[in-house]
Amino acid sequence: MAQHPLCFVVMPFGIKPDGRGGTVDFDAVYADLLAPAIREAELDPLRADQELVGGIIHKPMYERLILSDYAIADLTTANANVFYELGVRHAVRPYSTVLVNADINRPPFDLAPDRAVRYKLDRSGRPADPAADKAPIVKSLEAARDALTDSPVFQLIGDLSRPEIDRLKTDVFRERAEYSVATKQRLANARAQGADSLRDEERRLGRFEDVEAGVLVDLLLSYRAARAWDDMTRLVESVPEPIRRTLMVREQYGFALNRAGRSSEAERVVQELIASHGPSSETYGLLGRVYKDRWDKERAGSVLKARGHLDKAIGAYLRGFEADWRDAYPGVNAVTLMEIREPGGKDQRALVPVVAYANRRRIDSGAPDYWDHATRLELAVVGGDREEAMAGAMAALAAVREPWEPGSTANNLSLIREARAIGGVVVDWTDEIERELVAAASDPTAAARP
Structure with a gap:
């Protein structure tokens, strides 16, 4: 089969805020609209992995950006990485770059003279009518085959020499x-x-x-x-420095160090991230887990030392939730640990409805993940709502991506059950949920799921 020319897609990854209180599911835009349009134009779609490396552009990224015969740049949400990459493309490629933009905003002033193909989004941030919106994108890609210049750099500077692209x-x-x-x-x-x-x-x-x-x-x-976990830490310590220093990789390093039993090193890594990048729900969530594991280890020994770790864990999870109210994960961990420290206490009663609201917004956004459903489950168990807990458990089990996820939730439910038992309250209906979560954590096929 003959190879088609490559079309490199410059766009954000995952689900991003749209600046109006909603979100854009860029993965769905790529899968449902852009990639099919590219294939219909008899091109091969190629998407980068910039989101995985913290936005740092490496040599392979430049190669894809510059050497692909065609490119599509999605200007929706005015993502900084997209505009930087588009600038690089326009600086070295006189033609064959197509701009697209969702109908929720207009491109910034500097790109207003350029024609961006518009597409529609539904309320969940996914393409509303991909069949209809695909046609003008296909037409633009086909027209780009015969274009002499679509780069504003080469349009405005007519005598600028055009770089030769070595076919080899x-x-x-x-x-x-x-x-x-x-x-x-x-x-x-x-x-x-x-x-x-x-x-x-x-x-x-x-x-x-x-x-x-x-x-x-x-x-x-x-x-x-x-x-x-040991392989994770070894790998991070071995990869090139630019990758090792990215925020996402450093966060994973702290996560792995803690899981590998290297608590002090994990705390240092996460504290350094907070100092250098500022507070976030992810970093404070990691720090809360470090203190939570220390409490779990100490609670069979020193009561006072264990209580100190428990208070630090709650404090870290609260700071993580305060850093981003949209992320209910650190919030529900604070709620769970408050249940252990003081079941039904004043602080917990004040926090639960806030976390529940953030969780419901995430689920209603149309793109919840495992942790969103697990948060719903834990909140329902804390609130004694059996029907809601069962619904959350079913949704969570259907969304498992990696086996450690249900294992973590099962552990939290076990902690809640133990705390309730100490107070003389028996919640036996959670046993079935715990068993299902433990079984899912033992399922090796979960590691292969996307």
């Missing part, structure tokens, strides 16, 4: 792009086999300096799915 270099780039896709597929297959298979794939990669950053991060998260 482009062919090497294509092979590398296909290699990355194949490697990621092998990693997905290896996750189902466990840590040993992932180590085999790691050895196949060779020198980390020659490996695309997205592949290395994919390997890191694959080790996390396999609960190979």
Whole structure:
């Protein structure tokens, strides 16, 4: 089969705020609208992994951005990375770049003269009518085949020399792009086999300096799915410095250190992240988990020391929730630990409705993940609502991505049950939920799920 020209897609990843109180599901925009349009225009879609490496653009990213025959840039939400990459593309490619934008806003002034193809979003932030909106994108890509100039740089500076793109270099780039896709597929297959298979794939990669950053991060998260904490820490300590220093990788490093029993090192890493990047729900959530694990370890020994760790854990989770009220995960952890410290206390009663509201907003957004459903479950158990807890449990079990996730929730339910039992309250209807969560945590196939 003949190869089609590559079309590189420059856009945010995941679900992002739209600036109006809603969200945009960029993964759905790519999968349901842009990729099908590119294929209909007889091009091969290629998407970067910039979200996985904290926005740092490495050599493979530049190669894809500059050497792809065609490119689409999604200007929705005026994402800084997208505009930077579009600027690079316009500076070296006189033509074959198509702009798109959702109908929720207009492109900034500097790009107003350029025609951006508009597409519609529904209330959940997904393409509202991809069949209809696909046609003008296909038409624009087809027109780009004959365009002489669509870059404002080359339009405004008519005598600017046009760079020569070495075809041999482009062919090497294509092979590398296909290699990355194949490697990621092998990693997905290896996750189902466990840590040993992932180590085999790691050895196949060779020198980390020659490996695309997205592949290395994919390997890191694959080790996390396999609960190979020591492999995670070893990998982070071995990858090139620009990748190792990104926020996301450092967060995963702290997570793995704590899971590997290296609590003091984990605390140091997370505290450094808070000092350098400011408070966030993720970093304070990690710090809360460090203190929570210390409390769990000490509670069979020193009562006072254990209580100190418990108070620090609650404080860290509260700061994480205060850093981003939209993320209910650190909030529900604070609620759960308050249940242990003082069931039904004043602070807990004040916090529960706020966390419940944030959780409901996330679920109603149309793109909840495992932790959103697990939060719903834990809040229902704290509130003694059996029907709501069962609904949350069913949704959570259907959304499991990695086996450690239901294991963490089962542990929290166990802690709530123990605290209630000390107070003479028996909540036996949670036993079935705990058993299901424990079974899901023992399911090795969960590591292979996307």
